Amino acid sequence: MLSGRRYLLELTAEQAAQCEEFANVCRAVWNTGREQRREYRRRGGWLNYAPQCKELAEAKCEHPWLKAAPSHILQQTLKDLDRACREHGTFRVRWRSQTRWSPSFRFPDAKQIQGGRLGSKWGRAKLPKLGWVRFRWSRPLGGEIRSATVSRKAGRWFVSFLVDDQATTPERHAMPGTAVGIDRGVKFAAVTSDGDFHDRAFIRPGEAARYRRLQQQLSRTHKGSANQAKTRARMNKIMGRVTDRRADFCGQTAGRIVRTYALVALEDLRIKNMSASASGTLAKPGRQVRRKAGLNRAILDKGWHRLELALTSAARYTGTSVVKVNPAYTSQRCSACGFVTEGNRESQAVFVCKAPDCGHREHADVNAGKNIKAAGLAVSACGDLGTGRSVKQEPVGRATGRTPHRGIPARQGGEDVKGTVIPWPPPRP
Structure with a gap:
């Protein structure tokens, strides 16, 4: 290998x-x-x-x-x-x-x-x-x-x-039958379906303040000057340490996860599109540009893509399967009853099911991780890791009368949408 x-x-x-x-x-x-x-x-x-x-x-x-x-x-x-x-x-x-x-x-x-x-x-x-x-x-x-x-x-x-290194991928994981879903967020870098929170601060407060001062100093330097080169070098030195800490965190987290679980399910996120600027053009400027810029910085700071690469690389040595699932409605669906509505997630951290006979309460990221795990198990059971090769159908959860949740199996006895055939995995738009 x-x-x-x-x-x-x-x-x-x-x-x-x-x-x-x-x-x-x-x-x-x-x-x-x-x-x-x-x-x-x-x-x-x-x-x-x-x-x-x-x-x-x-x-x-x-x-x-x-x-x-x-x-x-x-x-x-x-x-x-x-x-x-x-x-x-x-x-x-x-x-x-x-x-x-x-x-x-x-x-x-x-x-x-x-x-x-x-x-x-x-x-x-x-x-x-x-x-x-x-x-x-x-x-x-x-x-x-x-x-x-x-x-x-x-x-x-x-x-x-x-x-x-002459290593080979094991045919079977040391702990077969184990699975986990991972929800990546801006508050915590990674939250598993078992309730484990993985996160750390990559930049220290003193470094952040020093970096802001260097940014101000860079804006006052002349283009191509020696002072501009010196300021950039100091900024790169700070960001180099931040990048190394992020890489170390992702590598250690990925190593612990793949040693423990035989199946790891992740959301199939388009991170490049999610972190795109909202400024638009002069003819058609975007809305809430400053708020979107803060969200973009938070997404890039947590290293979502780097964690995905670390999991894929580390899985080669343990035989872990890393699957990607459709991220639609994973944060709005109740992991206990399958009820889907926007009101289920009251805040960033609080999830309360609004179904009359449920009332399930849990941390929102843990609930999303359980939904991701269920979708990953469904993909693994179908034996199809692609996004458009299969039309195998899984049971459909309860609907809110608008858009049903696609691709995640509901509990036994859940209500289906009559006359609706929903493939898994769903085709990309």
């Missing part, structure tokens, strides 16, 4: 300058290739990786500065560009700015990479044109090196080794 190992590099001044030069060359190749592909698309054509790679070799004869970087990291840049254009579209691929882009480049040839341990705290690796570089030995490599990626974050350089 392929896995990543990330270490902090201890570069000399000459090696740091070389890494900076390699990153600048890769950025120039990316931007040039992007504009070339866009021009081809405007004329009705399509440019692939192979002709661009051939033109890159010819460009080295005319522009000697391209020879400063190893050829294979430039080829990897063009491969990444080709994949991005195929997945997202040529006109959606972003320009790599010198101030906003985090420099990184990849050495793909394992034969040119050597690594080992120097002592209790340090290791070393030999990379093309960089020679031997030292890195902090924070964990064993644990396998054969396949590739190496050098990147800079918050003013520090890191190396990430892709290793083959």
